[in-house]
Amino acid sequence: MTAYWCEYAWLPDGVEPAVRLEVTAGRFTSVTTGAPRTGHVLPGLALPGFADVHSNAFQRALRGRAQQGRGSFWTWRSLMYELADRLDPDSYYRLARGVYAELVLAGYTGVGEFHYLHHGPGGVGYADPNAMGAALVAAADEAGIRLCLLDTCYLAGGFGEPLRGTQLRFGDGDAERWAQRVQRFRPRGERVTCGVAVHSVRAVPPGDLPVVAAAAGDRPLHVHLSEQRAENEDCLRASGRTPAGLLESTGVLGRATVAVHATHLDSADIAALAASGSRVCVCPATECDLGDGIGTSRALLDAGVGLCLGGDSHVVTDPFEQLRGLEWRERLAREERGVFTARELLGAGTAHTDIGWPDVGLLAEGQGADLVVVDLDSVRTAGAEPSAAVFAATAEDVRDVMVAGRWVVRDGEHRLVERPQEVLRREIGGLWR
Numbered sequence: 001m002t003a004y005w006c007e008y009a010w011l012p013d014g015v016e017p018a019v020r021l022e023v024t025a026g027r028f029t030s031v032t033t034g035a036p037r038t039g040h041v042l043p044g045l046a047l048p049g050f051a052d053v054h055s056n057a058f059q060r061a062l063r064g065r066a067q068q069g070r071g072s073f074w075t076w077r078s079l080m081y082e083l084a085d086r087l088d089p090d091s092y093y094r095l096a097r098g099v100y101a102e103l104v105l106a107g108y109t110g111v112g113e114f115h116y117l118h119h120g121p122g123g124v125g126y127a128d129p130n131a132m133g134a135a136l137v138a139a140a141d142e143a144g145i146r147l148c149l150l151d152t153c154y155l156a157g158g159f160g161e162p163l164r165g166t167q168l169r170f171g172d173g174d175a176e177r178w179a180q181r182v183q184r185f186r187p188r189g190e191r192v193t194c195g196v197a198v199h200s201v202r203a204v205p206p207g208d209l210p211v212v213a214a215a216a217g218d219r220p221l222h223v224h225l226s227e228q229r230a231e232n233e234d235c236l237r238a239s240g241r242t243p244a245g246l247l248e249s250t251g252v253l254g255r256a257t258v259a260v261h262a263t264h265l266d267s268a269d270i271a272a273l274a275a276s277g278s279r280v281c282v283c284p285a286t287e288c289d290l291g292d293g294i295g296t297s298r299a300l301l302d303a304g305v306g307l308c309l310g311g312d313s314h315v316v317t318d319p320f321e322q323l324r325g326l327e328w329r330e331r332l333a334r335e336e337r338g339v340f341t342a343r344e345l346l347g348a349g350t351a352h353t354d355i356g357w358p359d360v361g362l363l364a365e366g367q368g369a370d371l372v373v374v375d376l377d378s379v380r381t382a383g384a385e386p387s388a389a390v391f392a393a394t395a396e397d398v399r400d401v402m403v404a405g406r407w408v409v410r411d412g413e414h415r416l417v418e419r420p421q422e423v424l425r426r427e428i429g430g431l432w433r
Helices: 057-062 073-084 089-106 131-143 165-169 175-184 206-216 229-239 243-249 267-276 284-289 297-302 319-334 342-349 386-391 420-432
Strands: 002-011 014-024 027-033 040-048 050-055 108-115 146-153 192-198 221-225 257-261 279-282 307-309 371-374 398-403 406-410
Touching (some): 014 040, 014 386, 050 257, 050 307, 057 420, 089 131, 108 131, 108 192, 146 175, 192 206, 206 243, 243 267, 267 297, 297 307, 319 342
Parallel strands (some): 192 221
Antiparallel strands (some): 002 014
16 A cells, blocks of 8 residues: 555545545555645645547647648548558557657546557558557557557448548448457457447448447447538438437447537437437547537536547647637637536546546545646646646646556656657658658
8 A cells, every 4th residue: 555645636526635545456545635744745736637538649640730721621631541541550559659658748547549540551451450459559558548449440431432542441341340350359458448439420331330339338439420510411411310310320329428529419419419328528629620610518518418528639638728628619609607617627537437447537435546646836837726727737737647556657757658759759750751
């Protein structure tokens, strides 16, 4: 057992001063408020570890290369395909290792990887059909982050359209062959779990959607939903239903389901998500970067649809910016302040349940010992109330990060990956040469 004394800690009921946390075998075994200053002292604010519920690790290589000039989601997608075509298992592992190390440095202790880059150029399989997934598992293990590998079914280039070009790398031919490949991959490790995903209603024909839902079982099932208005319009023309309506009718919605983006919903869509017990992952930075639009996050929460947050294309890696982005977009849309409480925002930012870790995300007895220490004396946080630090802090203020009882970041330095910025600079530069 190791004991830590926290100057402040964000417990399930709010921020408390002078909190003693005891950690044994990777779990919090005791939480005491009003404790004397003994044990290992953690000055600042202790928070639960953040969860990046929706990650596309390879898209980190687009940062600073796809933000200039006019265009749309669809022109951005063309550049993303160009990048995807340059990766193989070795380069994917090296890039993802740097991406995951950057996530931990920012305060993330868990990541849900929306994995659809499965095969080699032209769709030719590697000798190990899960080589790309194995590369991600190895990268996460070396970076010290919890991983939920969401193996994504991607079978079509649009409604009634075959896969073409780079998309051929994503596909398995049909849902049954996709499910067989997924079934064969069972990575081992204390910090890795698996789920599945439907890329979108554009990419998985209606007849294949029940196969993916059945393959999920009780594991997390994620799906892009209504990110673009064009997706809604195409789905209505092809099926007579909205994307949410189509997912509901094919058994994809449910308590293990996380709908990603869910930007353009009508009241019936929201009701379907709520009735099924599905949750929604909002990706504020990427949705702003791509000009997706402002969603209906407050309406979803009020309807009983739980929220979580994702970094998606990693246009920024900062959990605090994502929390504020969720709030600020709603302020602009509603022309009012205080749309979400700080507790609601933190709950969305630490929702590890949505990536297969139901016992992580709280500083409470019995929970996995994931912990982030935020400096309250930086130039950004100085003078802020500890309970309002989520509105003031940035990733630069994360000083220490514990994952499953092990310190991965101390004093702002990653202990497992030396100089992650150099890793990213080298790997991204190599991909674009």
